[in-house]
Amino acid sequence: MTENLHYSKKSIQLDFLRAGAGLACTLLPLALVGPLVWVGWICAALAFIFALYGVRTYYRARTVARLEQDGLYWRDWREKQILWEKLNKLKLRYYSTQRNRENGWFQLQLETDSERIKLDTNLEEFDRILATAFRAAQGHKLSLDTATRENLIALNLMERA
Amino acid sequence: MFGYIVHRLFVMIPTLLVISALVFIIIQLPPGDYLTTMINELRAQGEAGQDKIAFLRKEYGLDQPMVVQYLTWVGLWPTEVNGEYVFNGMLQGYFGYSFAEDKPVADVIGERMFLTFVLNFFTILFIYIVAFPIGVYSAVRQYSVGDYGLTFIGYLGLATPNFLLALILLYVAKSQFGVDVGGLMDEEYIGQPWSIGKAVSVLEHLIVPVIVIGTSGTAAMIRRLRANLLDELHKQYVITAKAKGLPPGKALRKYPLRMSLNPFIADIGNLIPDVVSGSAIVSVVLGLPTTGPMLLNSLINQDIYLAGSFLMFVAFLTVVGMLVSDLALALLDPRIRLGAEASK
Numbered sequence: 001m002t003e004n005l006h007y008s009k010k011s012i013q014l015d016f017l018r019a020g021a022g023l024a025c026t027l028l029p030l031a032l033v034g035p036l037v038w039v040g041w042i043c044a045a046l047a048f049i050f051a052l053y054g055v056r057t058y059y060r061a062r063t064v065a066r067l068e069q070d071g072l073y074w075r076d077w078r079e080k081q082i083l084w085e086k087l088n089k090l091k092l093r094y095y096s097t098q099r100n101r102e103n104g105w106f107q108l109q110l111e112t113d114s115e116r117i118k119l120d121t122n123l124e125e126f127d128r129i130l131a132t133a134f135r136a137a138q139g140h141k142l143s144l145d146t147a148t149r150e151n152l153i154a155l156n157l158m159e160r161a
Numbered sequence: 162m163f164g165y166i167v168h169r170l171f172v173m174i175p176t177l178l179v180i181s182a183l184v185f186i187i188i189q190l191p192p193g194d195y196l197t198t199m200i201n202e203l204r205a206q207g208e209a210g211q212d213k214i215a216f217l218r219k220e221y222g223l224d225q226p227m228v229v230q231y232l233t234w235v236g237l238w239p240t241e242v243n244g245e246y247v248f249n250g251m252l253q254g255y256f257g258y259s260f261a262e263d264k265p266v267a268d269v270i271g272e273r274m275f276l277t278f279v280l281n282f283f284t285i286l287f288i289y290i291v292a293f294p295i296g297v298y299s300a301v302r303q304y305s306v307g308d309y310g311l312t313f314i315g316y317l318g319l320a321t322p323n324f325l326l327a328l329i330l331l332y333v334a335k336s337q338f339g340v341d342v343g344g345l346m347d348e349e350y351i352g353q354p355w356s357i358g359k360a361v362s363v364l365e366h367l368i369v370p371v372i373v374i375g376t377s378g379t380a381a382m383i384r385r386l387r388a389n390l391l392d393e394l395h396k397q398y399v400i401t402a403k404a405k406g407l408p409p410g411k412a413l414r415k416y417p418l419r420m421s422l423n424p425f426i427a428d429i430g431n432l433i434p435d436v437v438s439g440s441a442i443v444s445v446v447l448g449l450p451t452t453g454p455m456l457l458n459s460l461i462n463q464d465i466y467l468a469g470s471f472l473m474f475v476a477f478l479t480v481v482g483m484l485v486s487d488l489a490l491a492l493l494d495p496r497i498r499l500g501a502e503a504s505k
Contacts, residue, residue: 018171025174029252033236036254046170053167093495095165097172097487107164107495120164146416150496 005065005129011122015057022050065119067129072110074117084136086112090144092130092151106151108133131157165491173484180476181251185231188465188472195260195463196223234469251473257466261459266470270452274474276345276363277451280374281436283367287375288382288432289425295379296386300421301413303391311383318380327373327446334369342369343448351450370447374440378432385424393417419493426490430483437475 026047029035035043059076066073071083089111096104105121110133119126134157137144144152152158196218218224222233222240232238234257236250249255256266295315299308334342344351345366350359393399394417402412441453452471459467 018167022167022171022174029237033248033252035236035252039252039254046174049167049170053163056163093162095162095168095491095495097165097168105164107162147494147496154496 002066002068005067005124007060007063007122008124012057012061015060016054019050019054019057022053023047026050063123065123065129067125067132072117072129072133080115080117082110082112082115082117082133084132084139087133087136087140088112088142090133090137090142090148092148094147094151094154106130106155127155130155134158162491166488169484169487173480176480177477180480181235181473182231184469184472184476185234186227188460188463188469189227189230191463195465198463199260234466251470256470259459259464259467261462261464261467266467269455269467270470273450273452273455276449277437277440277453279363280345280367280370280440280449280451281433283371284375284378284436284440285429285432287371288378288436291375292379292382292386293425296383297390297413297418299383299387300390300394312387315380315383318376319384321376323373323377323440324442324446326376327370327443330369330373331447342366345370345449345451370440370443370449373447374436374443378436382425382428385428386421389421389424390417393420423490423494426493427486429486429489430479433478433482434475437478 026043030040030043030047063074063076065075070085071081074080074082087110089109091109093107093109094101094104095107096102098104106126107118107120108126108130110117110119119129123129134152149158215224222230225233229238232250233240234250236248236252236255238248238250239246240249242249250257254267256270258264259266259269262269295311299311302308331342334340346359346362347366350356350362353359394413396417399412399417402415403409407415437453440449440451441456443449444451444453445457452474456468456471458464459471
């Protein structure tokens with residue numbers, strides 16, 4: 001029996017906190033202290049980005065994934081599926097906001113001709129999904145870009161040529 | 162990537178707030194302030210009574226606690242203007258009052274801020290345009306005569322203080338060519354409104370300061386690019402690519418050059434404060450109407466709002482530069498780099 005996978009509660013709470021704090025830091029000055037016009041525009045643009053982030057976090061909180069033998073099944077605001085036999089692109093990216101690039105997160109992008117799913121380290125069983133997707137990519141002899149290869153090597157999923 | 166952008170922006174907001182608080186604390190740290198000095202002078206002349214002192218302190222907001230002064234300066238605390246309480250700080254475009262110049266800071270800075278921006282923009286452009294081809298050449302032709310020659314010039318550039326180079330160029334230009342290279346425009350354009358002639362004059366006068374300020378940055382960048390590119394060129398994949406018959410140009414451009422560009426991108430943020438602080442002394446030597454000499458005077462005079470505004474300007478540019486370089490780096494090279502610290 002396959003289990004439903006979700007983004008971790010802690011990461012969702014932190015993301016909501018970021019979106020809320022970002023909105024507060026940008027909307028409050030805009031509403032209360034009457035900033036200069038161009039400062040106001042910057043605040044409004046930042047507020048819009050943080051609002052979008054809040055919406056994205058809401059959908060991440062509702063996201064349910066299932067890792068099956070034949071593919072990855074996904075439901076956020078709509079249902080999607082990546083069947084391993086149709087996988088034609090795998091990208092693995094690493095992001096960190098720290099100068100020493102520690103405490104970052106991986107983002108995995110899986111694509112077929114018709115669907116695309118992006119998920120990151122905060123999703124339960126991320127490692128298992130990545131390993132399965134990589135095996136499928138190897139099976140199809142997909143060509144991987146340099147960054148993806150380096151990241152897979154760092155995760156011990158691939159050996160340096 | 163969207164998540165990364167938001168994370169990075171989220172870090173930027175408290176960073177700017179902390180920097181602004183630190184700037185304010187640092188400029189307040191030396192004992193006394195401009196007004197105290199002024200009052201002491203008035204006292205010595207027997208012109209200052211306690212009433213006048215109290216009036217001046219209230220007028221300039223120096224009787225308030227430091228936190229209130231800071232929040233007022235940033236524009237997050239209302240002040241009384243013509244009997245009404247309004248927000249009037251940096252967020253509203255009011256950078257405070259220059260005691261030394263007896264004018265609002267914005268009026269004092271005026272054109273200087275723009276000229277500083279132009280000078281630093283061209284300096285950074287110069288650094289990148291000159292360092293890139295030389296760095297690539299030095300790495301590709303390692304230990305050649307050209308590499309040794311350029312490396313020697315690079316070391317000279319690194320070792321020569323900017324102000325010394327400025328003095329030498331001033332002397333050579335005057336004694337050998339009879340040309341005065343000081344200033345940022347011909348005298349007839351000083352204080353005049355902007356015109357094509359004035360812009361051309363500024364561009365002509367930019368050449369010397371850009372070379373002087375940019376030399377050390379260029380030398381450092383050449384060294385870094387050369388070292389990074391050499392690291393990449395000695396990797397297995399490049400040797401394999403060459404062994405399989407890939408043309409040398411393509412074997413260079415395809416991956417090694419791209420990978421070695423990281424320091425170029427990562428240095429956008431670091432270059433700005435270096436160039437701005439480096440240009441301050443050069444501006445004094447060359448008599449450039451930039452913010453550098455004014456910053457120096459304001460720090461000596463304890464003209465807190467003027468000094469604070471300059472420092473905030475530099476800090477803001479640095480934080481924005483860091484943001485741009487981080488975003489570009491995340492876009493171009495989203496790899497995990499194990500032991501990145503150790504390899505620096």
